[in-house]
Amino acid sequence: MKKETVGRGFRVPGFTTAGIFCGIKTNKQKDLALIFSEEPSVAAGLFTSNQVVSPTITWCQEILKSSKRFRAIVVNSGNANACTGPKGMEDCKSLASKLSQKLSVEPKEILIASTGIIGVPLPINKIVKALPALSSKLSPIGWVSSAEAIMTTDLTPKFKSLSFYIGKDKITMGGIAKGSGMIHPNMATMLAFIATDAAIDKKTLGRALREANNKTFNRITVDGDTSTNDMAILLANGKAENKSIRAGSSAYDKFVEKLTEICLYLAHQIVLDGEGATKFVTIRIQGAKAKTHAHRVAKSVATSSLVKTALFGQDPNWGRIIAAVGYAGVPFNPDKVQISLNGSVLFNNGVPANGALQSTLRKKMKSKNISIVIDLKSGIHSGEVYTCDLSYDYVRINAEYTT
Numbered sequence: 001m002k003k004e005t006v007g008r009g010f011r012v013p014g015f016t017t018a019g020i021f022c023g024i025k026t027n028k029q030k031d032l033a034l035i036f037s038e039e040p041s042v043a044a045g046l047f048t049s050n051q052v053v054s055p056t057i058t059w060c061q062e063i064l065k066s067s068k069r070f071r072a073i074v075v076n077s078g079n080a081n082a083c084t085g086p087k088g089m090e091d092c093k094s095l096a097s098k099l100s101q102k103l104s105v106e107p108k109e110i111l112i113a114s115t116g117i118i119g120v121p122l123p124i125n126k127i128v129k130a131l132p133a134l135s136s137k138l139s140p141i142g143w144v145s146s147a148e149a150i151m152t153t154d155l156t157p158k159f160k161s162l163s164f165y166i167g168k169d170k171i172t173m174g175g176i177a178k179g180s181g182m183i184h185p186n187m188a189t190m191l192a193f194i195a196t197d198a199a200i201d202k203k204t205l206g207r208a209l210r211e212a213n214n215k216t217f218n219r220i221t222v223d224g225d226t227s228t229n230d231m232a233i234l235l236a237n238g239k240a241e242n243k244s245i246r247a248g249s250s251a252y253d254k255f256v257e258k259l260t261e262i263c264l265y266l267a268h269q270i271v272l273d274g275e276g277a278t279k280f281v282t283i284r285i286q287g288a289k290a291k292t293h294a295h296r297v298a299k300s301v302a303t304s305s306l307v308k309t310a311l312f313g314q315d316p317n318w319g320r321i322i323a324a325v326g327y328a329g330v331p332f333n334p335d336k337v338q339i340s341l342n343g344s345v346l347f348n349n350g351v352p353a354n355g356a357l358q359s360t361l362r363k364k365m366k367s368k369n370i371s372i373v374i375d376l377k378s379g380i381h382s383g384e385v386y387t388c389d390l391s392y393d394y395v396r397i398n399a400e401y402t403t
Contacts, residue, residue: 010161011140012174013197014038014239018137019149022130024078024116024123030149032127033075034134035193036103040069041235043111044206046213048230054082055089056112056229059096063108068202071105073193073233074112074134075150077178081114081122082228091124098128102135113191115178115229116152147176150191154178158269164258166251169242171198175262179270192217192232192266197239198255204247208256209234216263219295220271220386221302234259271386276393279311279370286375286382293330294383297374300328301385308390311370316361318346325374336377342367 015037022032045064047057063070074095081088096107103110114122137145147157161174179190200208213232238244245251272280283302288294301307304324310317321339325332335350342364345353370389 010143010159010174012143012161012172012195014237015174015195015197015235016138016140017142017146018134018139019142019145019147020130020134020137022076022134023126024076029151030145031076031078032130032134033077033146033149034099034138035073035075035146035195035235036135036138037071037195037235037237039237039239040071040109041195041237042068042200042202042205043070043236044202044209044234045111046209046217046232048228050228050230052083052228054080054114054229055084055092056081056114057231058089059092060111060113060231060233063111067108069109070111070235071109072099072103072111073235074099074110075146075191075193076114076116076122076127077150077152078116079114079120079122080116080118080229082118084119084121087121091122094124095127099131099135102131111233113150113193113229113231113233115150115191118228143174143176147178150176150178152178153275155273156269158266158273160262160265162258162262164254166198166242166245166254169240171196171240171242171255171258173198173258173262175266177266177270179273190217190230190232190270192263193235194233194259194262195235195237196259198236198245199238199240199242200236200245200255204245204252205234205236207247208252208259211256212260212263215260216267219384220267221299232263268386271388274388274394276391276396277388278391279368279389281308281311281370281372281387281389283385283387284371284373284382285384286373287377287379288381288383289331289376289379291381291383293332293376293379294381295385296330297325297328297376298383298385300324301372301374302387305390308387311365312389312391314362314365316341316346316365318352321372321374322347325376330376332376332378338375338377340373341365342371 024031163172173196175194177192285294301324306320339347
């Protein structure tokens with residue numbers, strides 16, 4: 001039996017959170033968040049594939065390898081602390097040191113994340129000065145406030161929680177995310193922080209996060225750009241006192257299922273909040289020779305600027321779709337392919353489908369939810385990628401980002 005809670009007051013036992021304004025953003029919106037585990041937690045993390053990274057990425061990767069327990073995640077928005085030279089890592093160390101004193105934990109038990117403008121020195125003094133206020137605001141129901149504090153160009157905070165049972169033991173999960181632009185597979189600028197009271201060892205937790213991530217955050221794209229700061233962190237504090245979850249067990253399968261549910265919801269919210277987006281688009285590939293082929297074709301279509309602008313303009317230009325399939329670099333026979341949009345066949349067996357009237361297709365393209373299904377008829381494998389359209393507002397938002 002599953003009980004879900006999606007609201008401003010959800011709780012994850014043993015965790016408190018907060019979000020405040022500390023002075024980084026000029027619009028006085030919240031820009032500093034804290035997630036605190038009252039008990040030592042195990043942690044797992046996944047990070048950007050970009051070779052240029054913020055020192056926050058390096059800091060987290062290093063302590064995830066060296067530390068066995070974790071107590072907090074501190075996140076600032078409005079400044080990426082990336083490409084700032086040695087001072088960037090010095091600021092990470094200073095922040096961990098100052099916050100550890102406030103929380104009575106060790107610096108190596110604190111994970112750090114930043115998001116915002118690249119190349120601008122982190123205003124560390126403002127952040128440190130705000131730590132007493134931040135820690136004083138910690139609350140079991142502070143998740144939405146912390147979700148608001150990690151936003152940049154996001155229009156809405158992204159959060160979700162749920163609870164479920166493994167045997168007689170109730171397990172709770174809750175998470176927040178941010179992301180609107182610079183979103184692309186392989187940790188697309190997105191941040192995600194998820195907490196659970198499940199008892200699970202560090203290695204198994206990492207495996208579960210990788211499995212969930214591959215089906216969710218690594219299946220979204222807004223604009224094809226991968227940031228310097230992307231990360232997903234999962235904390236587990238064991239407060240549920242369940243029998244420790246082991247890989248390969250039915251308990252593990254249930255845990256991954258629910259973790260994937262949370263990650264998929266947050267991933268969809270990121271796409272729905274894509275900069276300037278007006279449509280949520282699912283690209284589904286069927287009949288591929290291999291899973292990798294399905295994903296490559298879906299990604300090719302989802303990242304095509306011509307496809308995305310056609311979707312925004314409600315222009316049923318299926319030629320752009322088949323062209324993107326063709327340059328994906330996977331083997332298939334174009335004379336066997338079928339393409340449909342919201343249930344209407346556009347292209348079949350190498351020619352336009354009979355009855356694919358422009359007027360009918362334009363009506364279907366007015367929907368805020370677009371489903372494009374491409375059957376390669378080459379094999380048995382399938383895959384999905386989630387994206388959005390590309391509008392005038394995307395250009396406007398990113399043309400003015402630092403101004």
